[in-house]
Amino acid sequence: MDRPYILHMITPGKQMSPFDINMAADAGYQLLPTYSEVTLDGVTGLTQDAIFSRGPKGVARTGLFIGGRDVLLAADMLDAARKAMVKPFVVSVMADPSGSYTxxxxxxxxxxxxxxxxxxxxxxxxxxxxxxxxxxxxxxxxxxxxxxxxxxxxxxxxxxxxxxxxxxxxxxxxxxxxxxxxxxxxxxxxxxxxxxxxxxxxxxxxxxxxxxxxxxxxxxxxxxxxxxxxxxxxxxxxxxxxxxxxxxxxxxxxxxxxxxGNVKYQVQHRLLVRMRGAEKPVYLSFPEALAVAREVLAET
Structure with a gap:
């Protein structure tokens, strides 16, 4: 049986945005566990719990999503998650607090x-x-x-x-x-x-x-x-x-x-799909979102 696609959804707030959960499901992630009130110091532990439990093949179907409402903290959390990786246990990470990056x-x-x-x-x-x-x-x-x-x-x-x-x-x-x-x-x-x-x-x-x-x-x-x-x-x-x-x-x-908003929706969807299908781990923030937004507009 194929291992499921899991996106661990992290937020420093009291709850993860239902919008982001819906977007992740529509992008093909099958399991969407959420973690609320996560501090910057807590990101390393969560990340390593997520990567070490699945093995090298499982990490290819594992990702992290960082939400919340603080654009500076989300960027710091993305960096902390990236630094917590231990090869070959490395997964993709995307940050989009309050949908602000996209x-x-x-x-x-x-x-x-x-x-x-x-x-x-x-x-x-x-x-x-x-x-x-x-x-x-x-x-x-x-x-x-x-x-x-x-x-x-x-x-x-x-x-x-x-x-x-x-x-x-x-x-x-x-x-x-x-x-x-x-x-x-x-x-x-x-x-x-x-x-x-x-x-x-x-x-x-x-x-x-x-x-x-x-x-x-x-x-x-x-x-x-x-x-x-x-x-x-x-x-x-x-x-x-x-x-x-x-x-x-x-x-x-x-x-x-x-x-x-129409462009934003397409950008977030494409980034989530890209993360799920990536052969090598990717780290997605607002520079990558801008590149995809330009792609979307070039197609219209």
């Missing part, structure tokens, strides 16, 4: 695609302002955009100090060079987006961060993208189904949450 990758890939398609350019040298930038998706989208040459500003409703703190923490962990700007109040938001080429809405669901009047001050705007699928739209004028739709009174185009 969502951020889809968001950035969609923006990059529209910049090229509509404006004949890319993210290099563009000023990118991320509203809700201190959250899970905003931080990783910022890292990816900055790696592609953008000047990234994380904006926070908590003010410039909160925004800079999020930028500094993320920069230290991922070697990026983002800065923080205030999103506390209409005047601060308008000041931050006035010279933006790209605006990303990654704030909480159901919160509008930019009104039509706010957007009007962004005279350099080329692309506005929003991951909020709950009314009202996070960026006024950007519908959830929009995929490169021209914004009223602007040369900018909008990308909505469901257009981004």
């Amino acid at each position: 969502t951020a990758a889809a968001l950035v890939a969609c923006v990059e695609g529209q910049l090229r398609k509509v404006h004949g350019t890319d993210l290099a040298g563009k000023r990118v302002v991320i509203l809700g930038g201190g959250g899970t998706v905003g931080r990783i989208a910022g890292v990816l955009a900055q790696q592609l040459g953008a000047d990234v500003r994380l904006s926070s409703r908590g003010g410039v100090e909160a925004a800079q703190r999020a930028a500094d923490e993320t920069n230290v962990r991922f070697g990026s060079a983002m800065s923080g700007v205030s999103g506390k109040g209409v005047d601060a938001i308008r000041a931050s987006i006035a010279d933006a080429d790209v605006v990303l809405g990654t704030a909480a669901a159901g919160v509008q961060v930019i009104s039509e009047a706010d957007r009007a001050v962004a005279t350099r705007l080329l692309v506005a993208a929003d991951v909020n699928a709950v009314p009202p739209e996070g960026i006024a004028g950007v519908g959830v189904m929009d995929s490169g739709k021209l914004l009223p009174g602007s040369r900018a185009v909008g990308i909505g949450a469901l257009a981004i």
